[in-house]
Amino acid sequence: VVHGKEIPWNLFTPKAPYQGKVIENDVHPQTLTEDTGDANWETTHVTFDHGGNVPYIEGQSIGVIAPGPDKKGEKPARIRLYSIASSAVGDNQNSKTVSLCVKRVVEVDGTHANREVGEDKPDKAGTAFPDNKVYRGVCSNHICDMSPGDDVMITGPTGAEMLLPEDPEANIIMLATGTGIAPMRAYCRLLFHDDAGASDGGRKFKGLAWLFMGVPYSKSLLYDDEHQDYKKNYPSQFKYDYAVSREQKNAAGQKMYIQTKMAEYADELWELMQDEKTHVYMCGLKGMESGMAECFGPIAEKAGKDWAEFAKAMKKADRYHVEVY
Numbered sequence: 627v628v629h630g631k632e633i634p635w636n637l638f639t640p641k642a643p644y645q646g647k648v649i650e651n652d653v654h655p656q657t658l659t660e661d662t663g664d665a666n667w668e669t670t671h672v673t674f675d676h677g678g679n680v681p682y683i684e685g686q687s688i689g690v691i692a693p694g695p696d697k698k699g700e701k702p703a704r705i706r707l708y709s710i711a712s713s714a715v716g717d718n719q720n721s722k723t724v725s726l727c728v729k730r731v732v733e734v735d736g737t738h739a740n741r742e743v744g745e746d747k748p749d750k751a752g753t754a755f756p757d758n759k760v761y762r763g764v765c766s767n768h769i770c771d772m773s774p775g776d777d778v779m780i781t782g783p784t785g786a787e788m789l790l791p792e793d794p795e796a797n798i799i800m801l802a803t804g805t806g807i808a809p810m811r812a813y814c815r816l817l818f819h820d821d822a823g824a825s826d827g828g829r830k831f832k833g834l835a836w837l838f839m840g841v842p843y844s845k846s847l848l849y850d851d852e853h854q855d856y857k858k859n860y861p862s863q864f865k866y867d868y869a870v871s872r873e874q875k876n877a878a879g880q881k882m883y884i885q886t887k888m889a890e891y892a893d894e895l896w897e898l899m900q901d902e903k904t905h906v907y908m909c910g911l912k913g914m915e916s917g918m919a920e921c922f923g924p925i926a927e928k929a930g931k932d933w934a935e936f937a938k939a940m941k942k943a944d945r946y947h948v949e950v951y
Contacts, residue, residue, distance in 0.1 A: 628786045629944075634681045636784055640705050643691055643779040646674040650774045651725065653717045657751055658727070660845035665732040668751050669805060669848060670770045673717060673725045674778050680724060683714050684812040685788035685947075688724060689781035692768035697738070705781050706765035709788070709909060709949065711808035713815035715822050724780075727808040727848060730770040731763025740764075788907060788947050790816075797833045797904040799895065801884055801918075803840040806910025807848045809949070810837055813907075818856045818864060829860070833903065836865040836895075840884040840910070842872045867891070885917030896925045899936075905945045912950045 627633075638644040651673040659669045682688065689705035696703035708726045716723035730749065739759035746762075748754040750771045772778065788809050790798070798817075800810040816823045817831040824830070835856075841847055847868060856864040867887050874882035876890070888895060898904050899922075908914050919933050926933040940946035 628789060629792070631792070633683055633786065633789070634686075634783050636782060637680060638781045640689070640691065640781055643689075643781050644676060644680050646676045646680070646724075646778045646780050648772045648774050648776040648778055649673050649675045649723065651717060654849075658848050661751075661753075662843045662845050664842075665734045665753070665755065666730060667846070668730040668749075668753065668770060669846065670728050670730065671711065671725060672728060672769055672772055673712070673723050674780065675723050676780065678722045680780055680783065681714070681721070682710055682724065682783035684710075684790055684816055685809050686710055686783040686785045688726075688783050690726075690765055690769060691779035691781065692765040694764065696764045697740070702779070703764045703768075707782075707784070708769075709785075709806070709808035710783070711811050713812045713820050713822070715820055717815075719820055719822070726769065727805045727811070728766050728769045729805045731761075731766040733761040734758045736761055785949075788909065788949050791903075791905055793833075793903060794830050795832045795903055797898055797901060798835045799898065799904065799906045800835065800837045801840075801888075801906070801908045801910070801914055802837070803884060803910030803914060804846070805848070806908075806949075807839060809909050810839075810907065811849050811852070814852065814856060814864075818860055819852075829863075831863070834863055834865070834898075836898075837867070838884050838888055839866075839868040840887075841868065841870055844870050844873055883917060884914060885921040888917075888921050892921055892925050896922060896929070899940070902943070902945070905947065906940065907947045909949045910951075914950055915948065 654671040656670050687707045687709050692703040694701035694703040711727040712725035715721045738761040741760040746755045746760040802810050853866045857866050869882040869887040871881050876886050923933040
């Protein structure tokens with residue numbers, strides 16, 4: 627029970643997982659990104675049919691068990707948790723599917739290797755490095771190589787850190803790097819797309835949702851078509867800004883990271899955060915938290931506040947939600 631509301635929790639465990647099936651997604655192709663020349667360029671959108679047996683809510687995660695062997699040679703591998711990228715009703719809105727946004731982990735000539743020179747074979751996207759020592763993430767490659775009809779072992783759902791507020795008039799500031807977009811996509815589907823979020827010809831959500839997304843290349847932007855649609859259809863309720871670190875610079879010539887982009891709207895965002903109805907959601911790389919301090923520290927100081935204390939108070943009030951790795 628979270629804030630008086632009962633939520634689904636660990637219905638399936640590593641010892642007794644649910645066997646789902648991969649199905650074709652009717653919203654996105656499996657590979658969401660274009661080849662950038664980096665070994666780990668690919669991010670996929672993969673959908674599992676769970677027959678309605680693994681209910682979840684926006685902001686939760688599920689575990690996936692790969693057959694293995696993992697780094698330690700264990701079979702099956704240990705579970706890997708992934709933030710869910712679909713809303714509770716699923717992409718096709720029948721409440722029987724769950725979608726994940728997974729980046730394929732591939733490291734070439736790094737510290738670890740599970741393919742010696744000559745052993746790496748082309749993956750589903752056709753990428754291979756036969757002339758190098760290669761490490762491929764066990765679970766991410768298992769998921770990215772899946773095809774419709776394949777079985778998948780699912781655990782969960784779990785997680786209460788990233789749940790949406792009940793108040794339809796809440797404001798939601800979303801910060802995502804890479805696949806950290808997963809929970810944000812789930813929120814936006816519910817708020818601006820699904821029948822579940824509709825009311826009398828309009829939407830139940832009456833607040834402002836502002837998404838900041840950070841990626842290295844424009845070819846790595848995820849769900850951009852959906853975000854542009856929301857922006858077009860709900861201009862007063864959905865704002866969308868992205869930071870493409872290897873292609874964009876700010877006015878001072880600095881690389882464009884999420885905090886660099888947010889700094890352009892720092893006063894507006896700071897004011898928004900003073901409203902008790904405003905929630906901040908952060909998902910992705912660990913550096914985002916220090917990025918927030920870098921962006922809002924000086925403004926807080928100007929307002930006679932300490933950013934670390936302010937963020938702590940927001941956390942305590944359950945308005946500051948962080949899931950970083």
